[in-house]
Amino acid sequence: MWKEYYHAPGMYDFDYALKRLGMDPLIRLDMKERWVDVPVQLENDRTVVRVKAEGTTEKPVFSVMSDHDEEQDVIFEHIRNIFQWDKDLNEIHQFFQQTELSMLFHQYQGTPVVRDFHLYQSLMKVIIHQQLNMKFAYTISTRFVQTFGEEEDGSWFYPTPDKVAQLEYDDLRNLQFSQRKAEYVIDTSRKIVDGELNLQKLSKLPNEEVFKTLGKARGIGPWTVENWLLFACGRDDLFPAADIGIQNALKKWWQLDAKPTKVEVEKKAKEWEPYRSFAALTLWRSIED
Known part of the structure; x- marks a missing residue:
């Protein structure tokens, strides 16, 4: 059994990440204890890795544990890439403070894009x-x-x-x-x-x-x-303008009588480059509540 810690560079709302992961009945996690078990498929083997929040959204610290004593570096790198801990969400937060989504990003600070496991x-x-x-x-x-x-x-x-x-x-x-x-x-x-x-x-x-x-x-x-x-790839700048959830979120945010069209959404989203993925996830989050 080995255990390693990681300090993320900026805000990171791991509790929200758990909430999204918890939508999938196949994923084993505990919201109260703040951990999730990640099935990791290695080249010739597989293991289950436990990822646990040890800090806060403002000062995020995570522990990574596995009883697979080989390929520790490979496993840890895989986990770090899934949760994109190297991404400084403070920088993205500051970017959106100059946009019309500033209040939304203030309300939902540190919202990460978490990749699927494989x-x-x-x-x-x-x-x-x-x-x-x-x-x-x-x-x-x-x-x-x-x-x-x-x-x-x-x-x-x-x-x-x-x-x-x-x-x-x-x-x-x-x-x-x-x-x-x-x-x-x-x-x-x-x-x-x-x-x-x-x-x-x-x-x-x-x-x-x-x-x-x-x-x-x-x-x-x-x-x-x-x-x-x-x-799957965790790209920063994708915005599914045809997604109904995105359109409903923007309808609510813009206080419209009807959903905006795909063309209208695409035009507005250009202002959020190169972080449109974070705009999409934060908009989805705004209607989940």
Whole structure:
């Protein structure tokens, strides 16, 4: 068992991060004790890592614990990247104090963009969740993981691309997947196994290249690519203007009678570059309450 501490450079609302992670029934966490267990898939092994808040939003300190005595540096770097602890949220806060979202960022200080635990897991979840309401989306993704994934120390690991690629469409139809969604999940997994899609390489490319490459896969549209870039890759400057939640948040913030259009949202969001991802997350947060 090893334990390491990390002091983040600026504000960091870990309690809100836990709240968002807690939307997923598959993630094991404790809001009161302020910890979350992260399933980490290593190259030839896997482990469950406990991440715990030891400080406050204003002075954030985190502990990282694992009983996997090998690859400690690799594990810690993976955890640090997931929670993006190196990002100075104070700088982003100061940037938005010069915008019309200043009061919103003052109200929700230190809101981090937390990445999904793995690139493949994130893509599968986004594909499964597209065009579904949140409750049913998590019901379906939970069934998917608990049927074909594996549990270890109370945490669930998504099935591997190899395993999903070998499934039949009816295997997912039995879990209440639509025919098309079953095809999207399995066919995309087969492309990954065949080497047509390399998510690790994609995650290093500019946004435009990812849209061009990933968008070629059947069933993966702009919304899916945007969400994968935001939550799998942790990109700073993405703003899903067509997202209904974003539009509802701006309707409330601007005190409009109707939701703004995608074009209106995109035009306004240009003022929030290069941190539009943080604007999106903070706007989502404003209507979650």
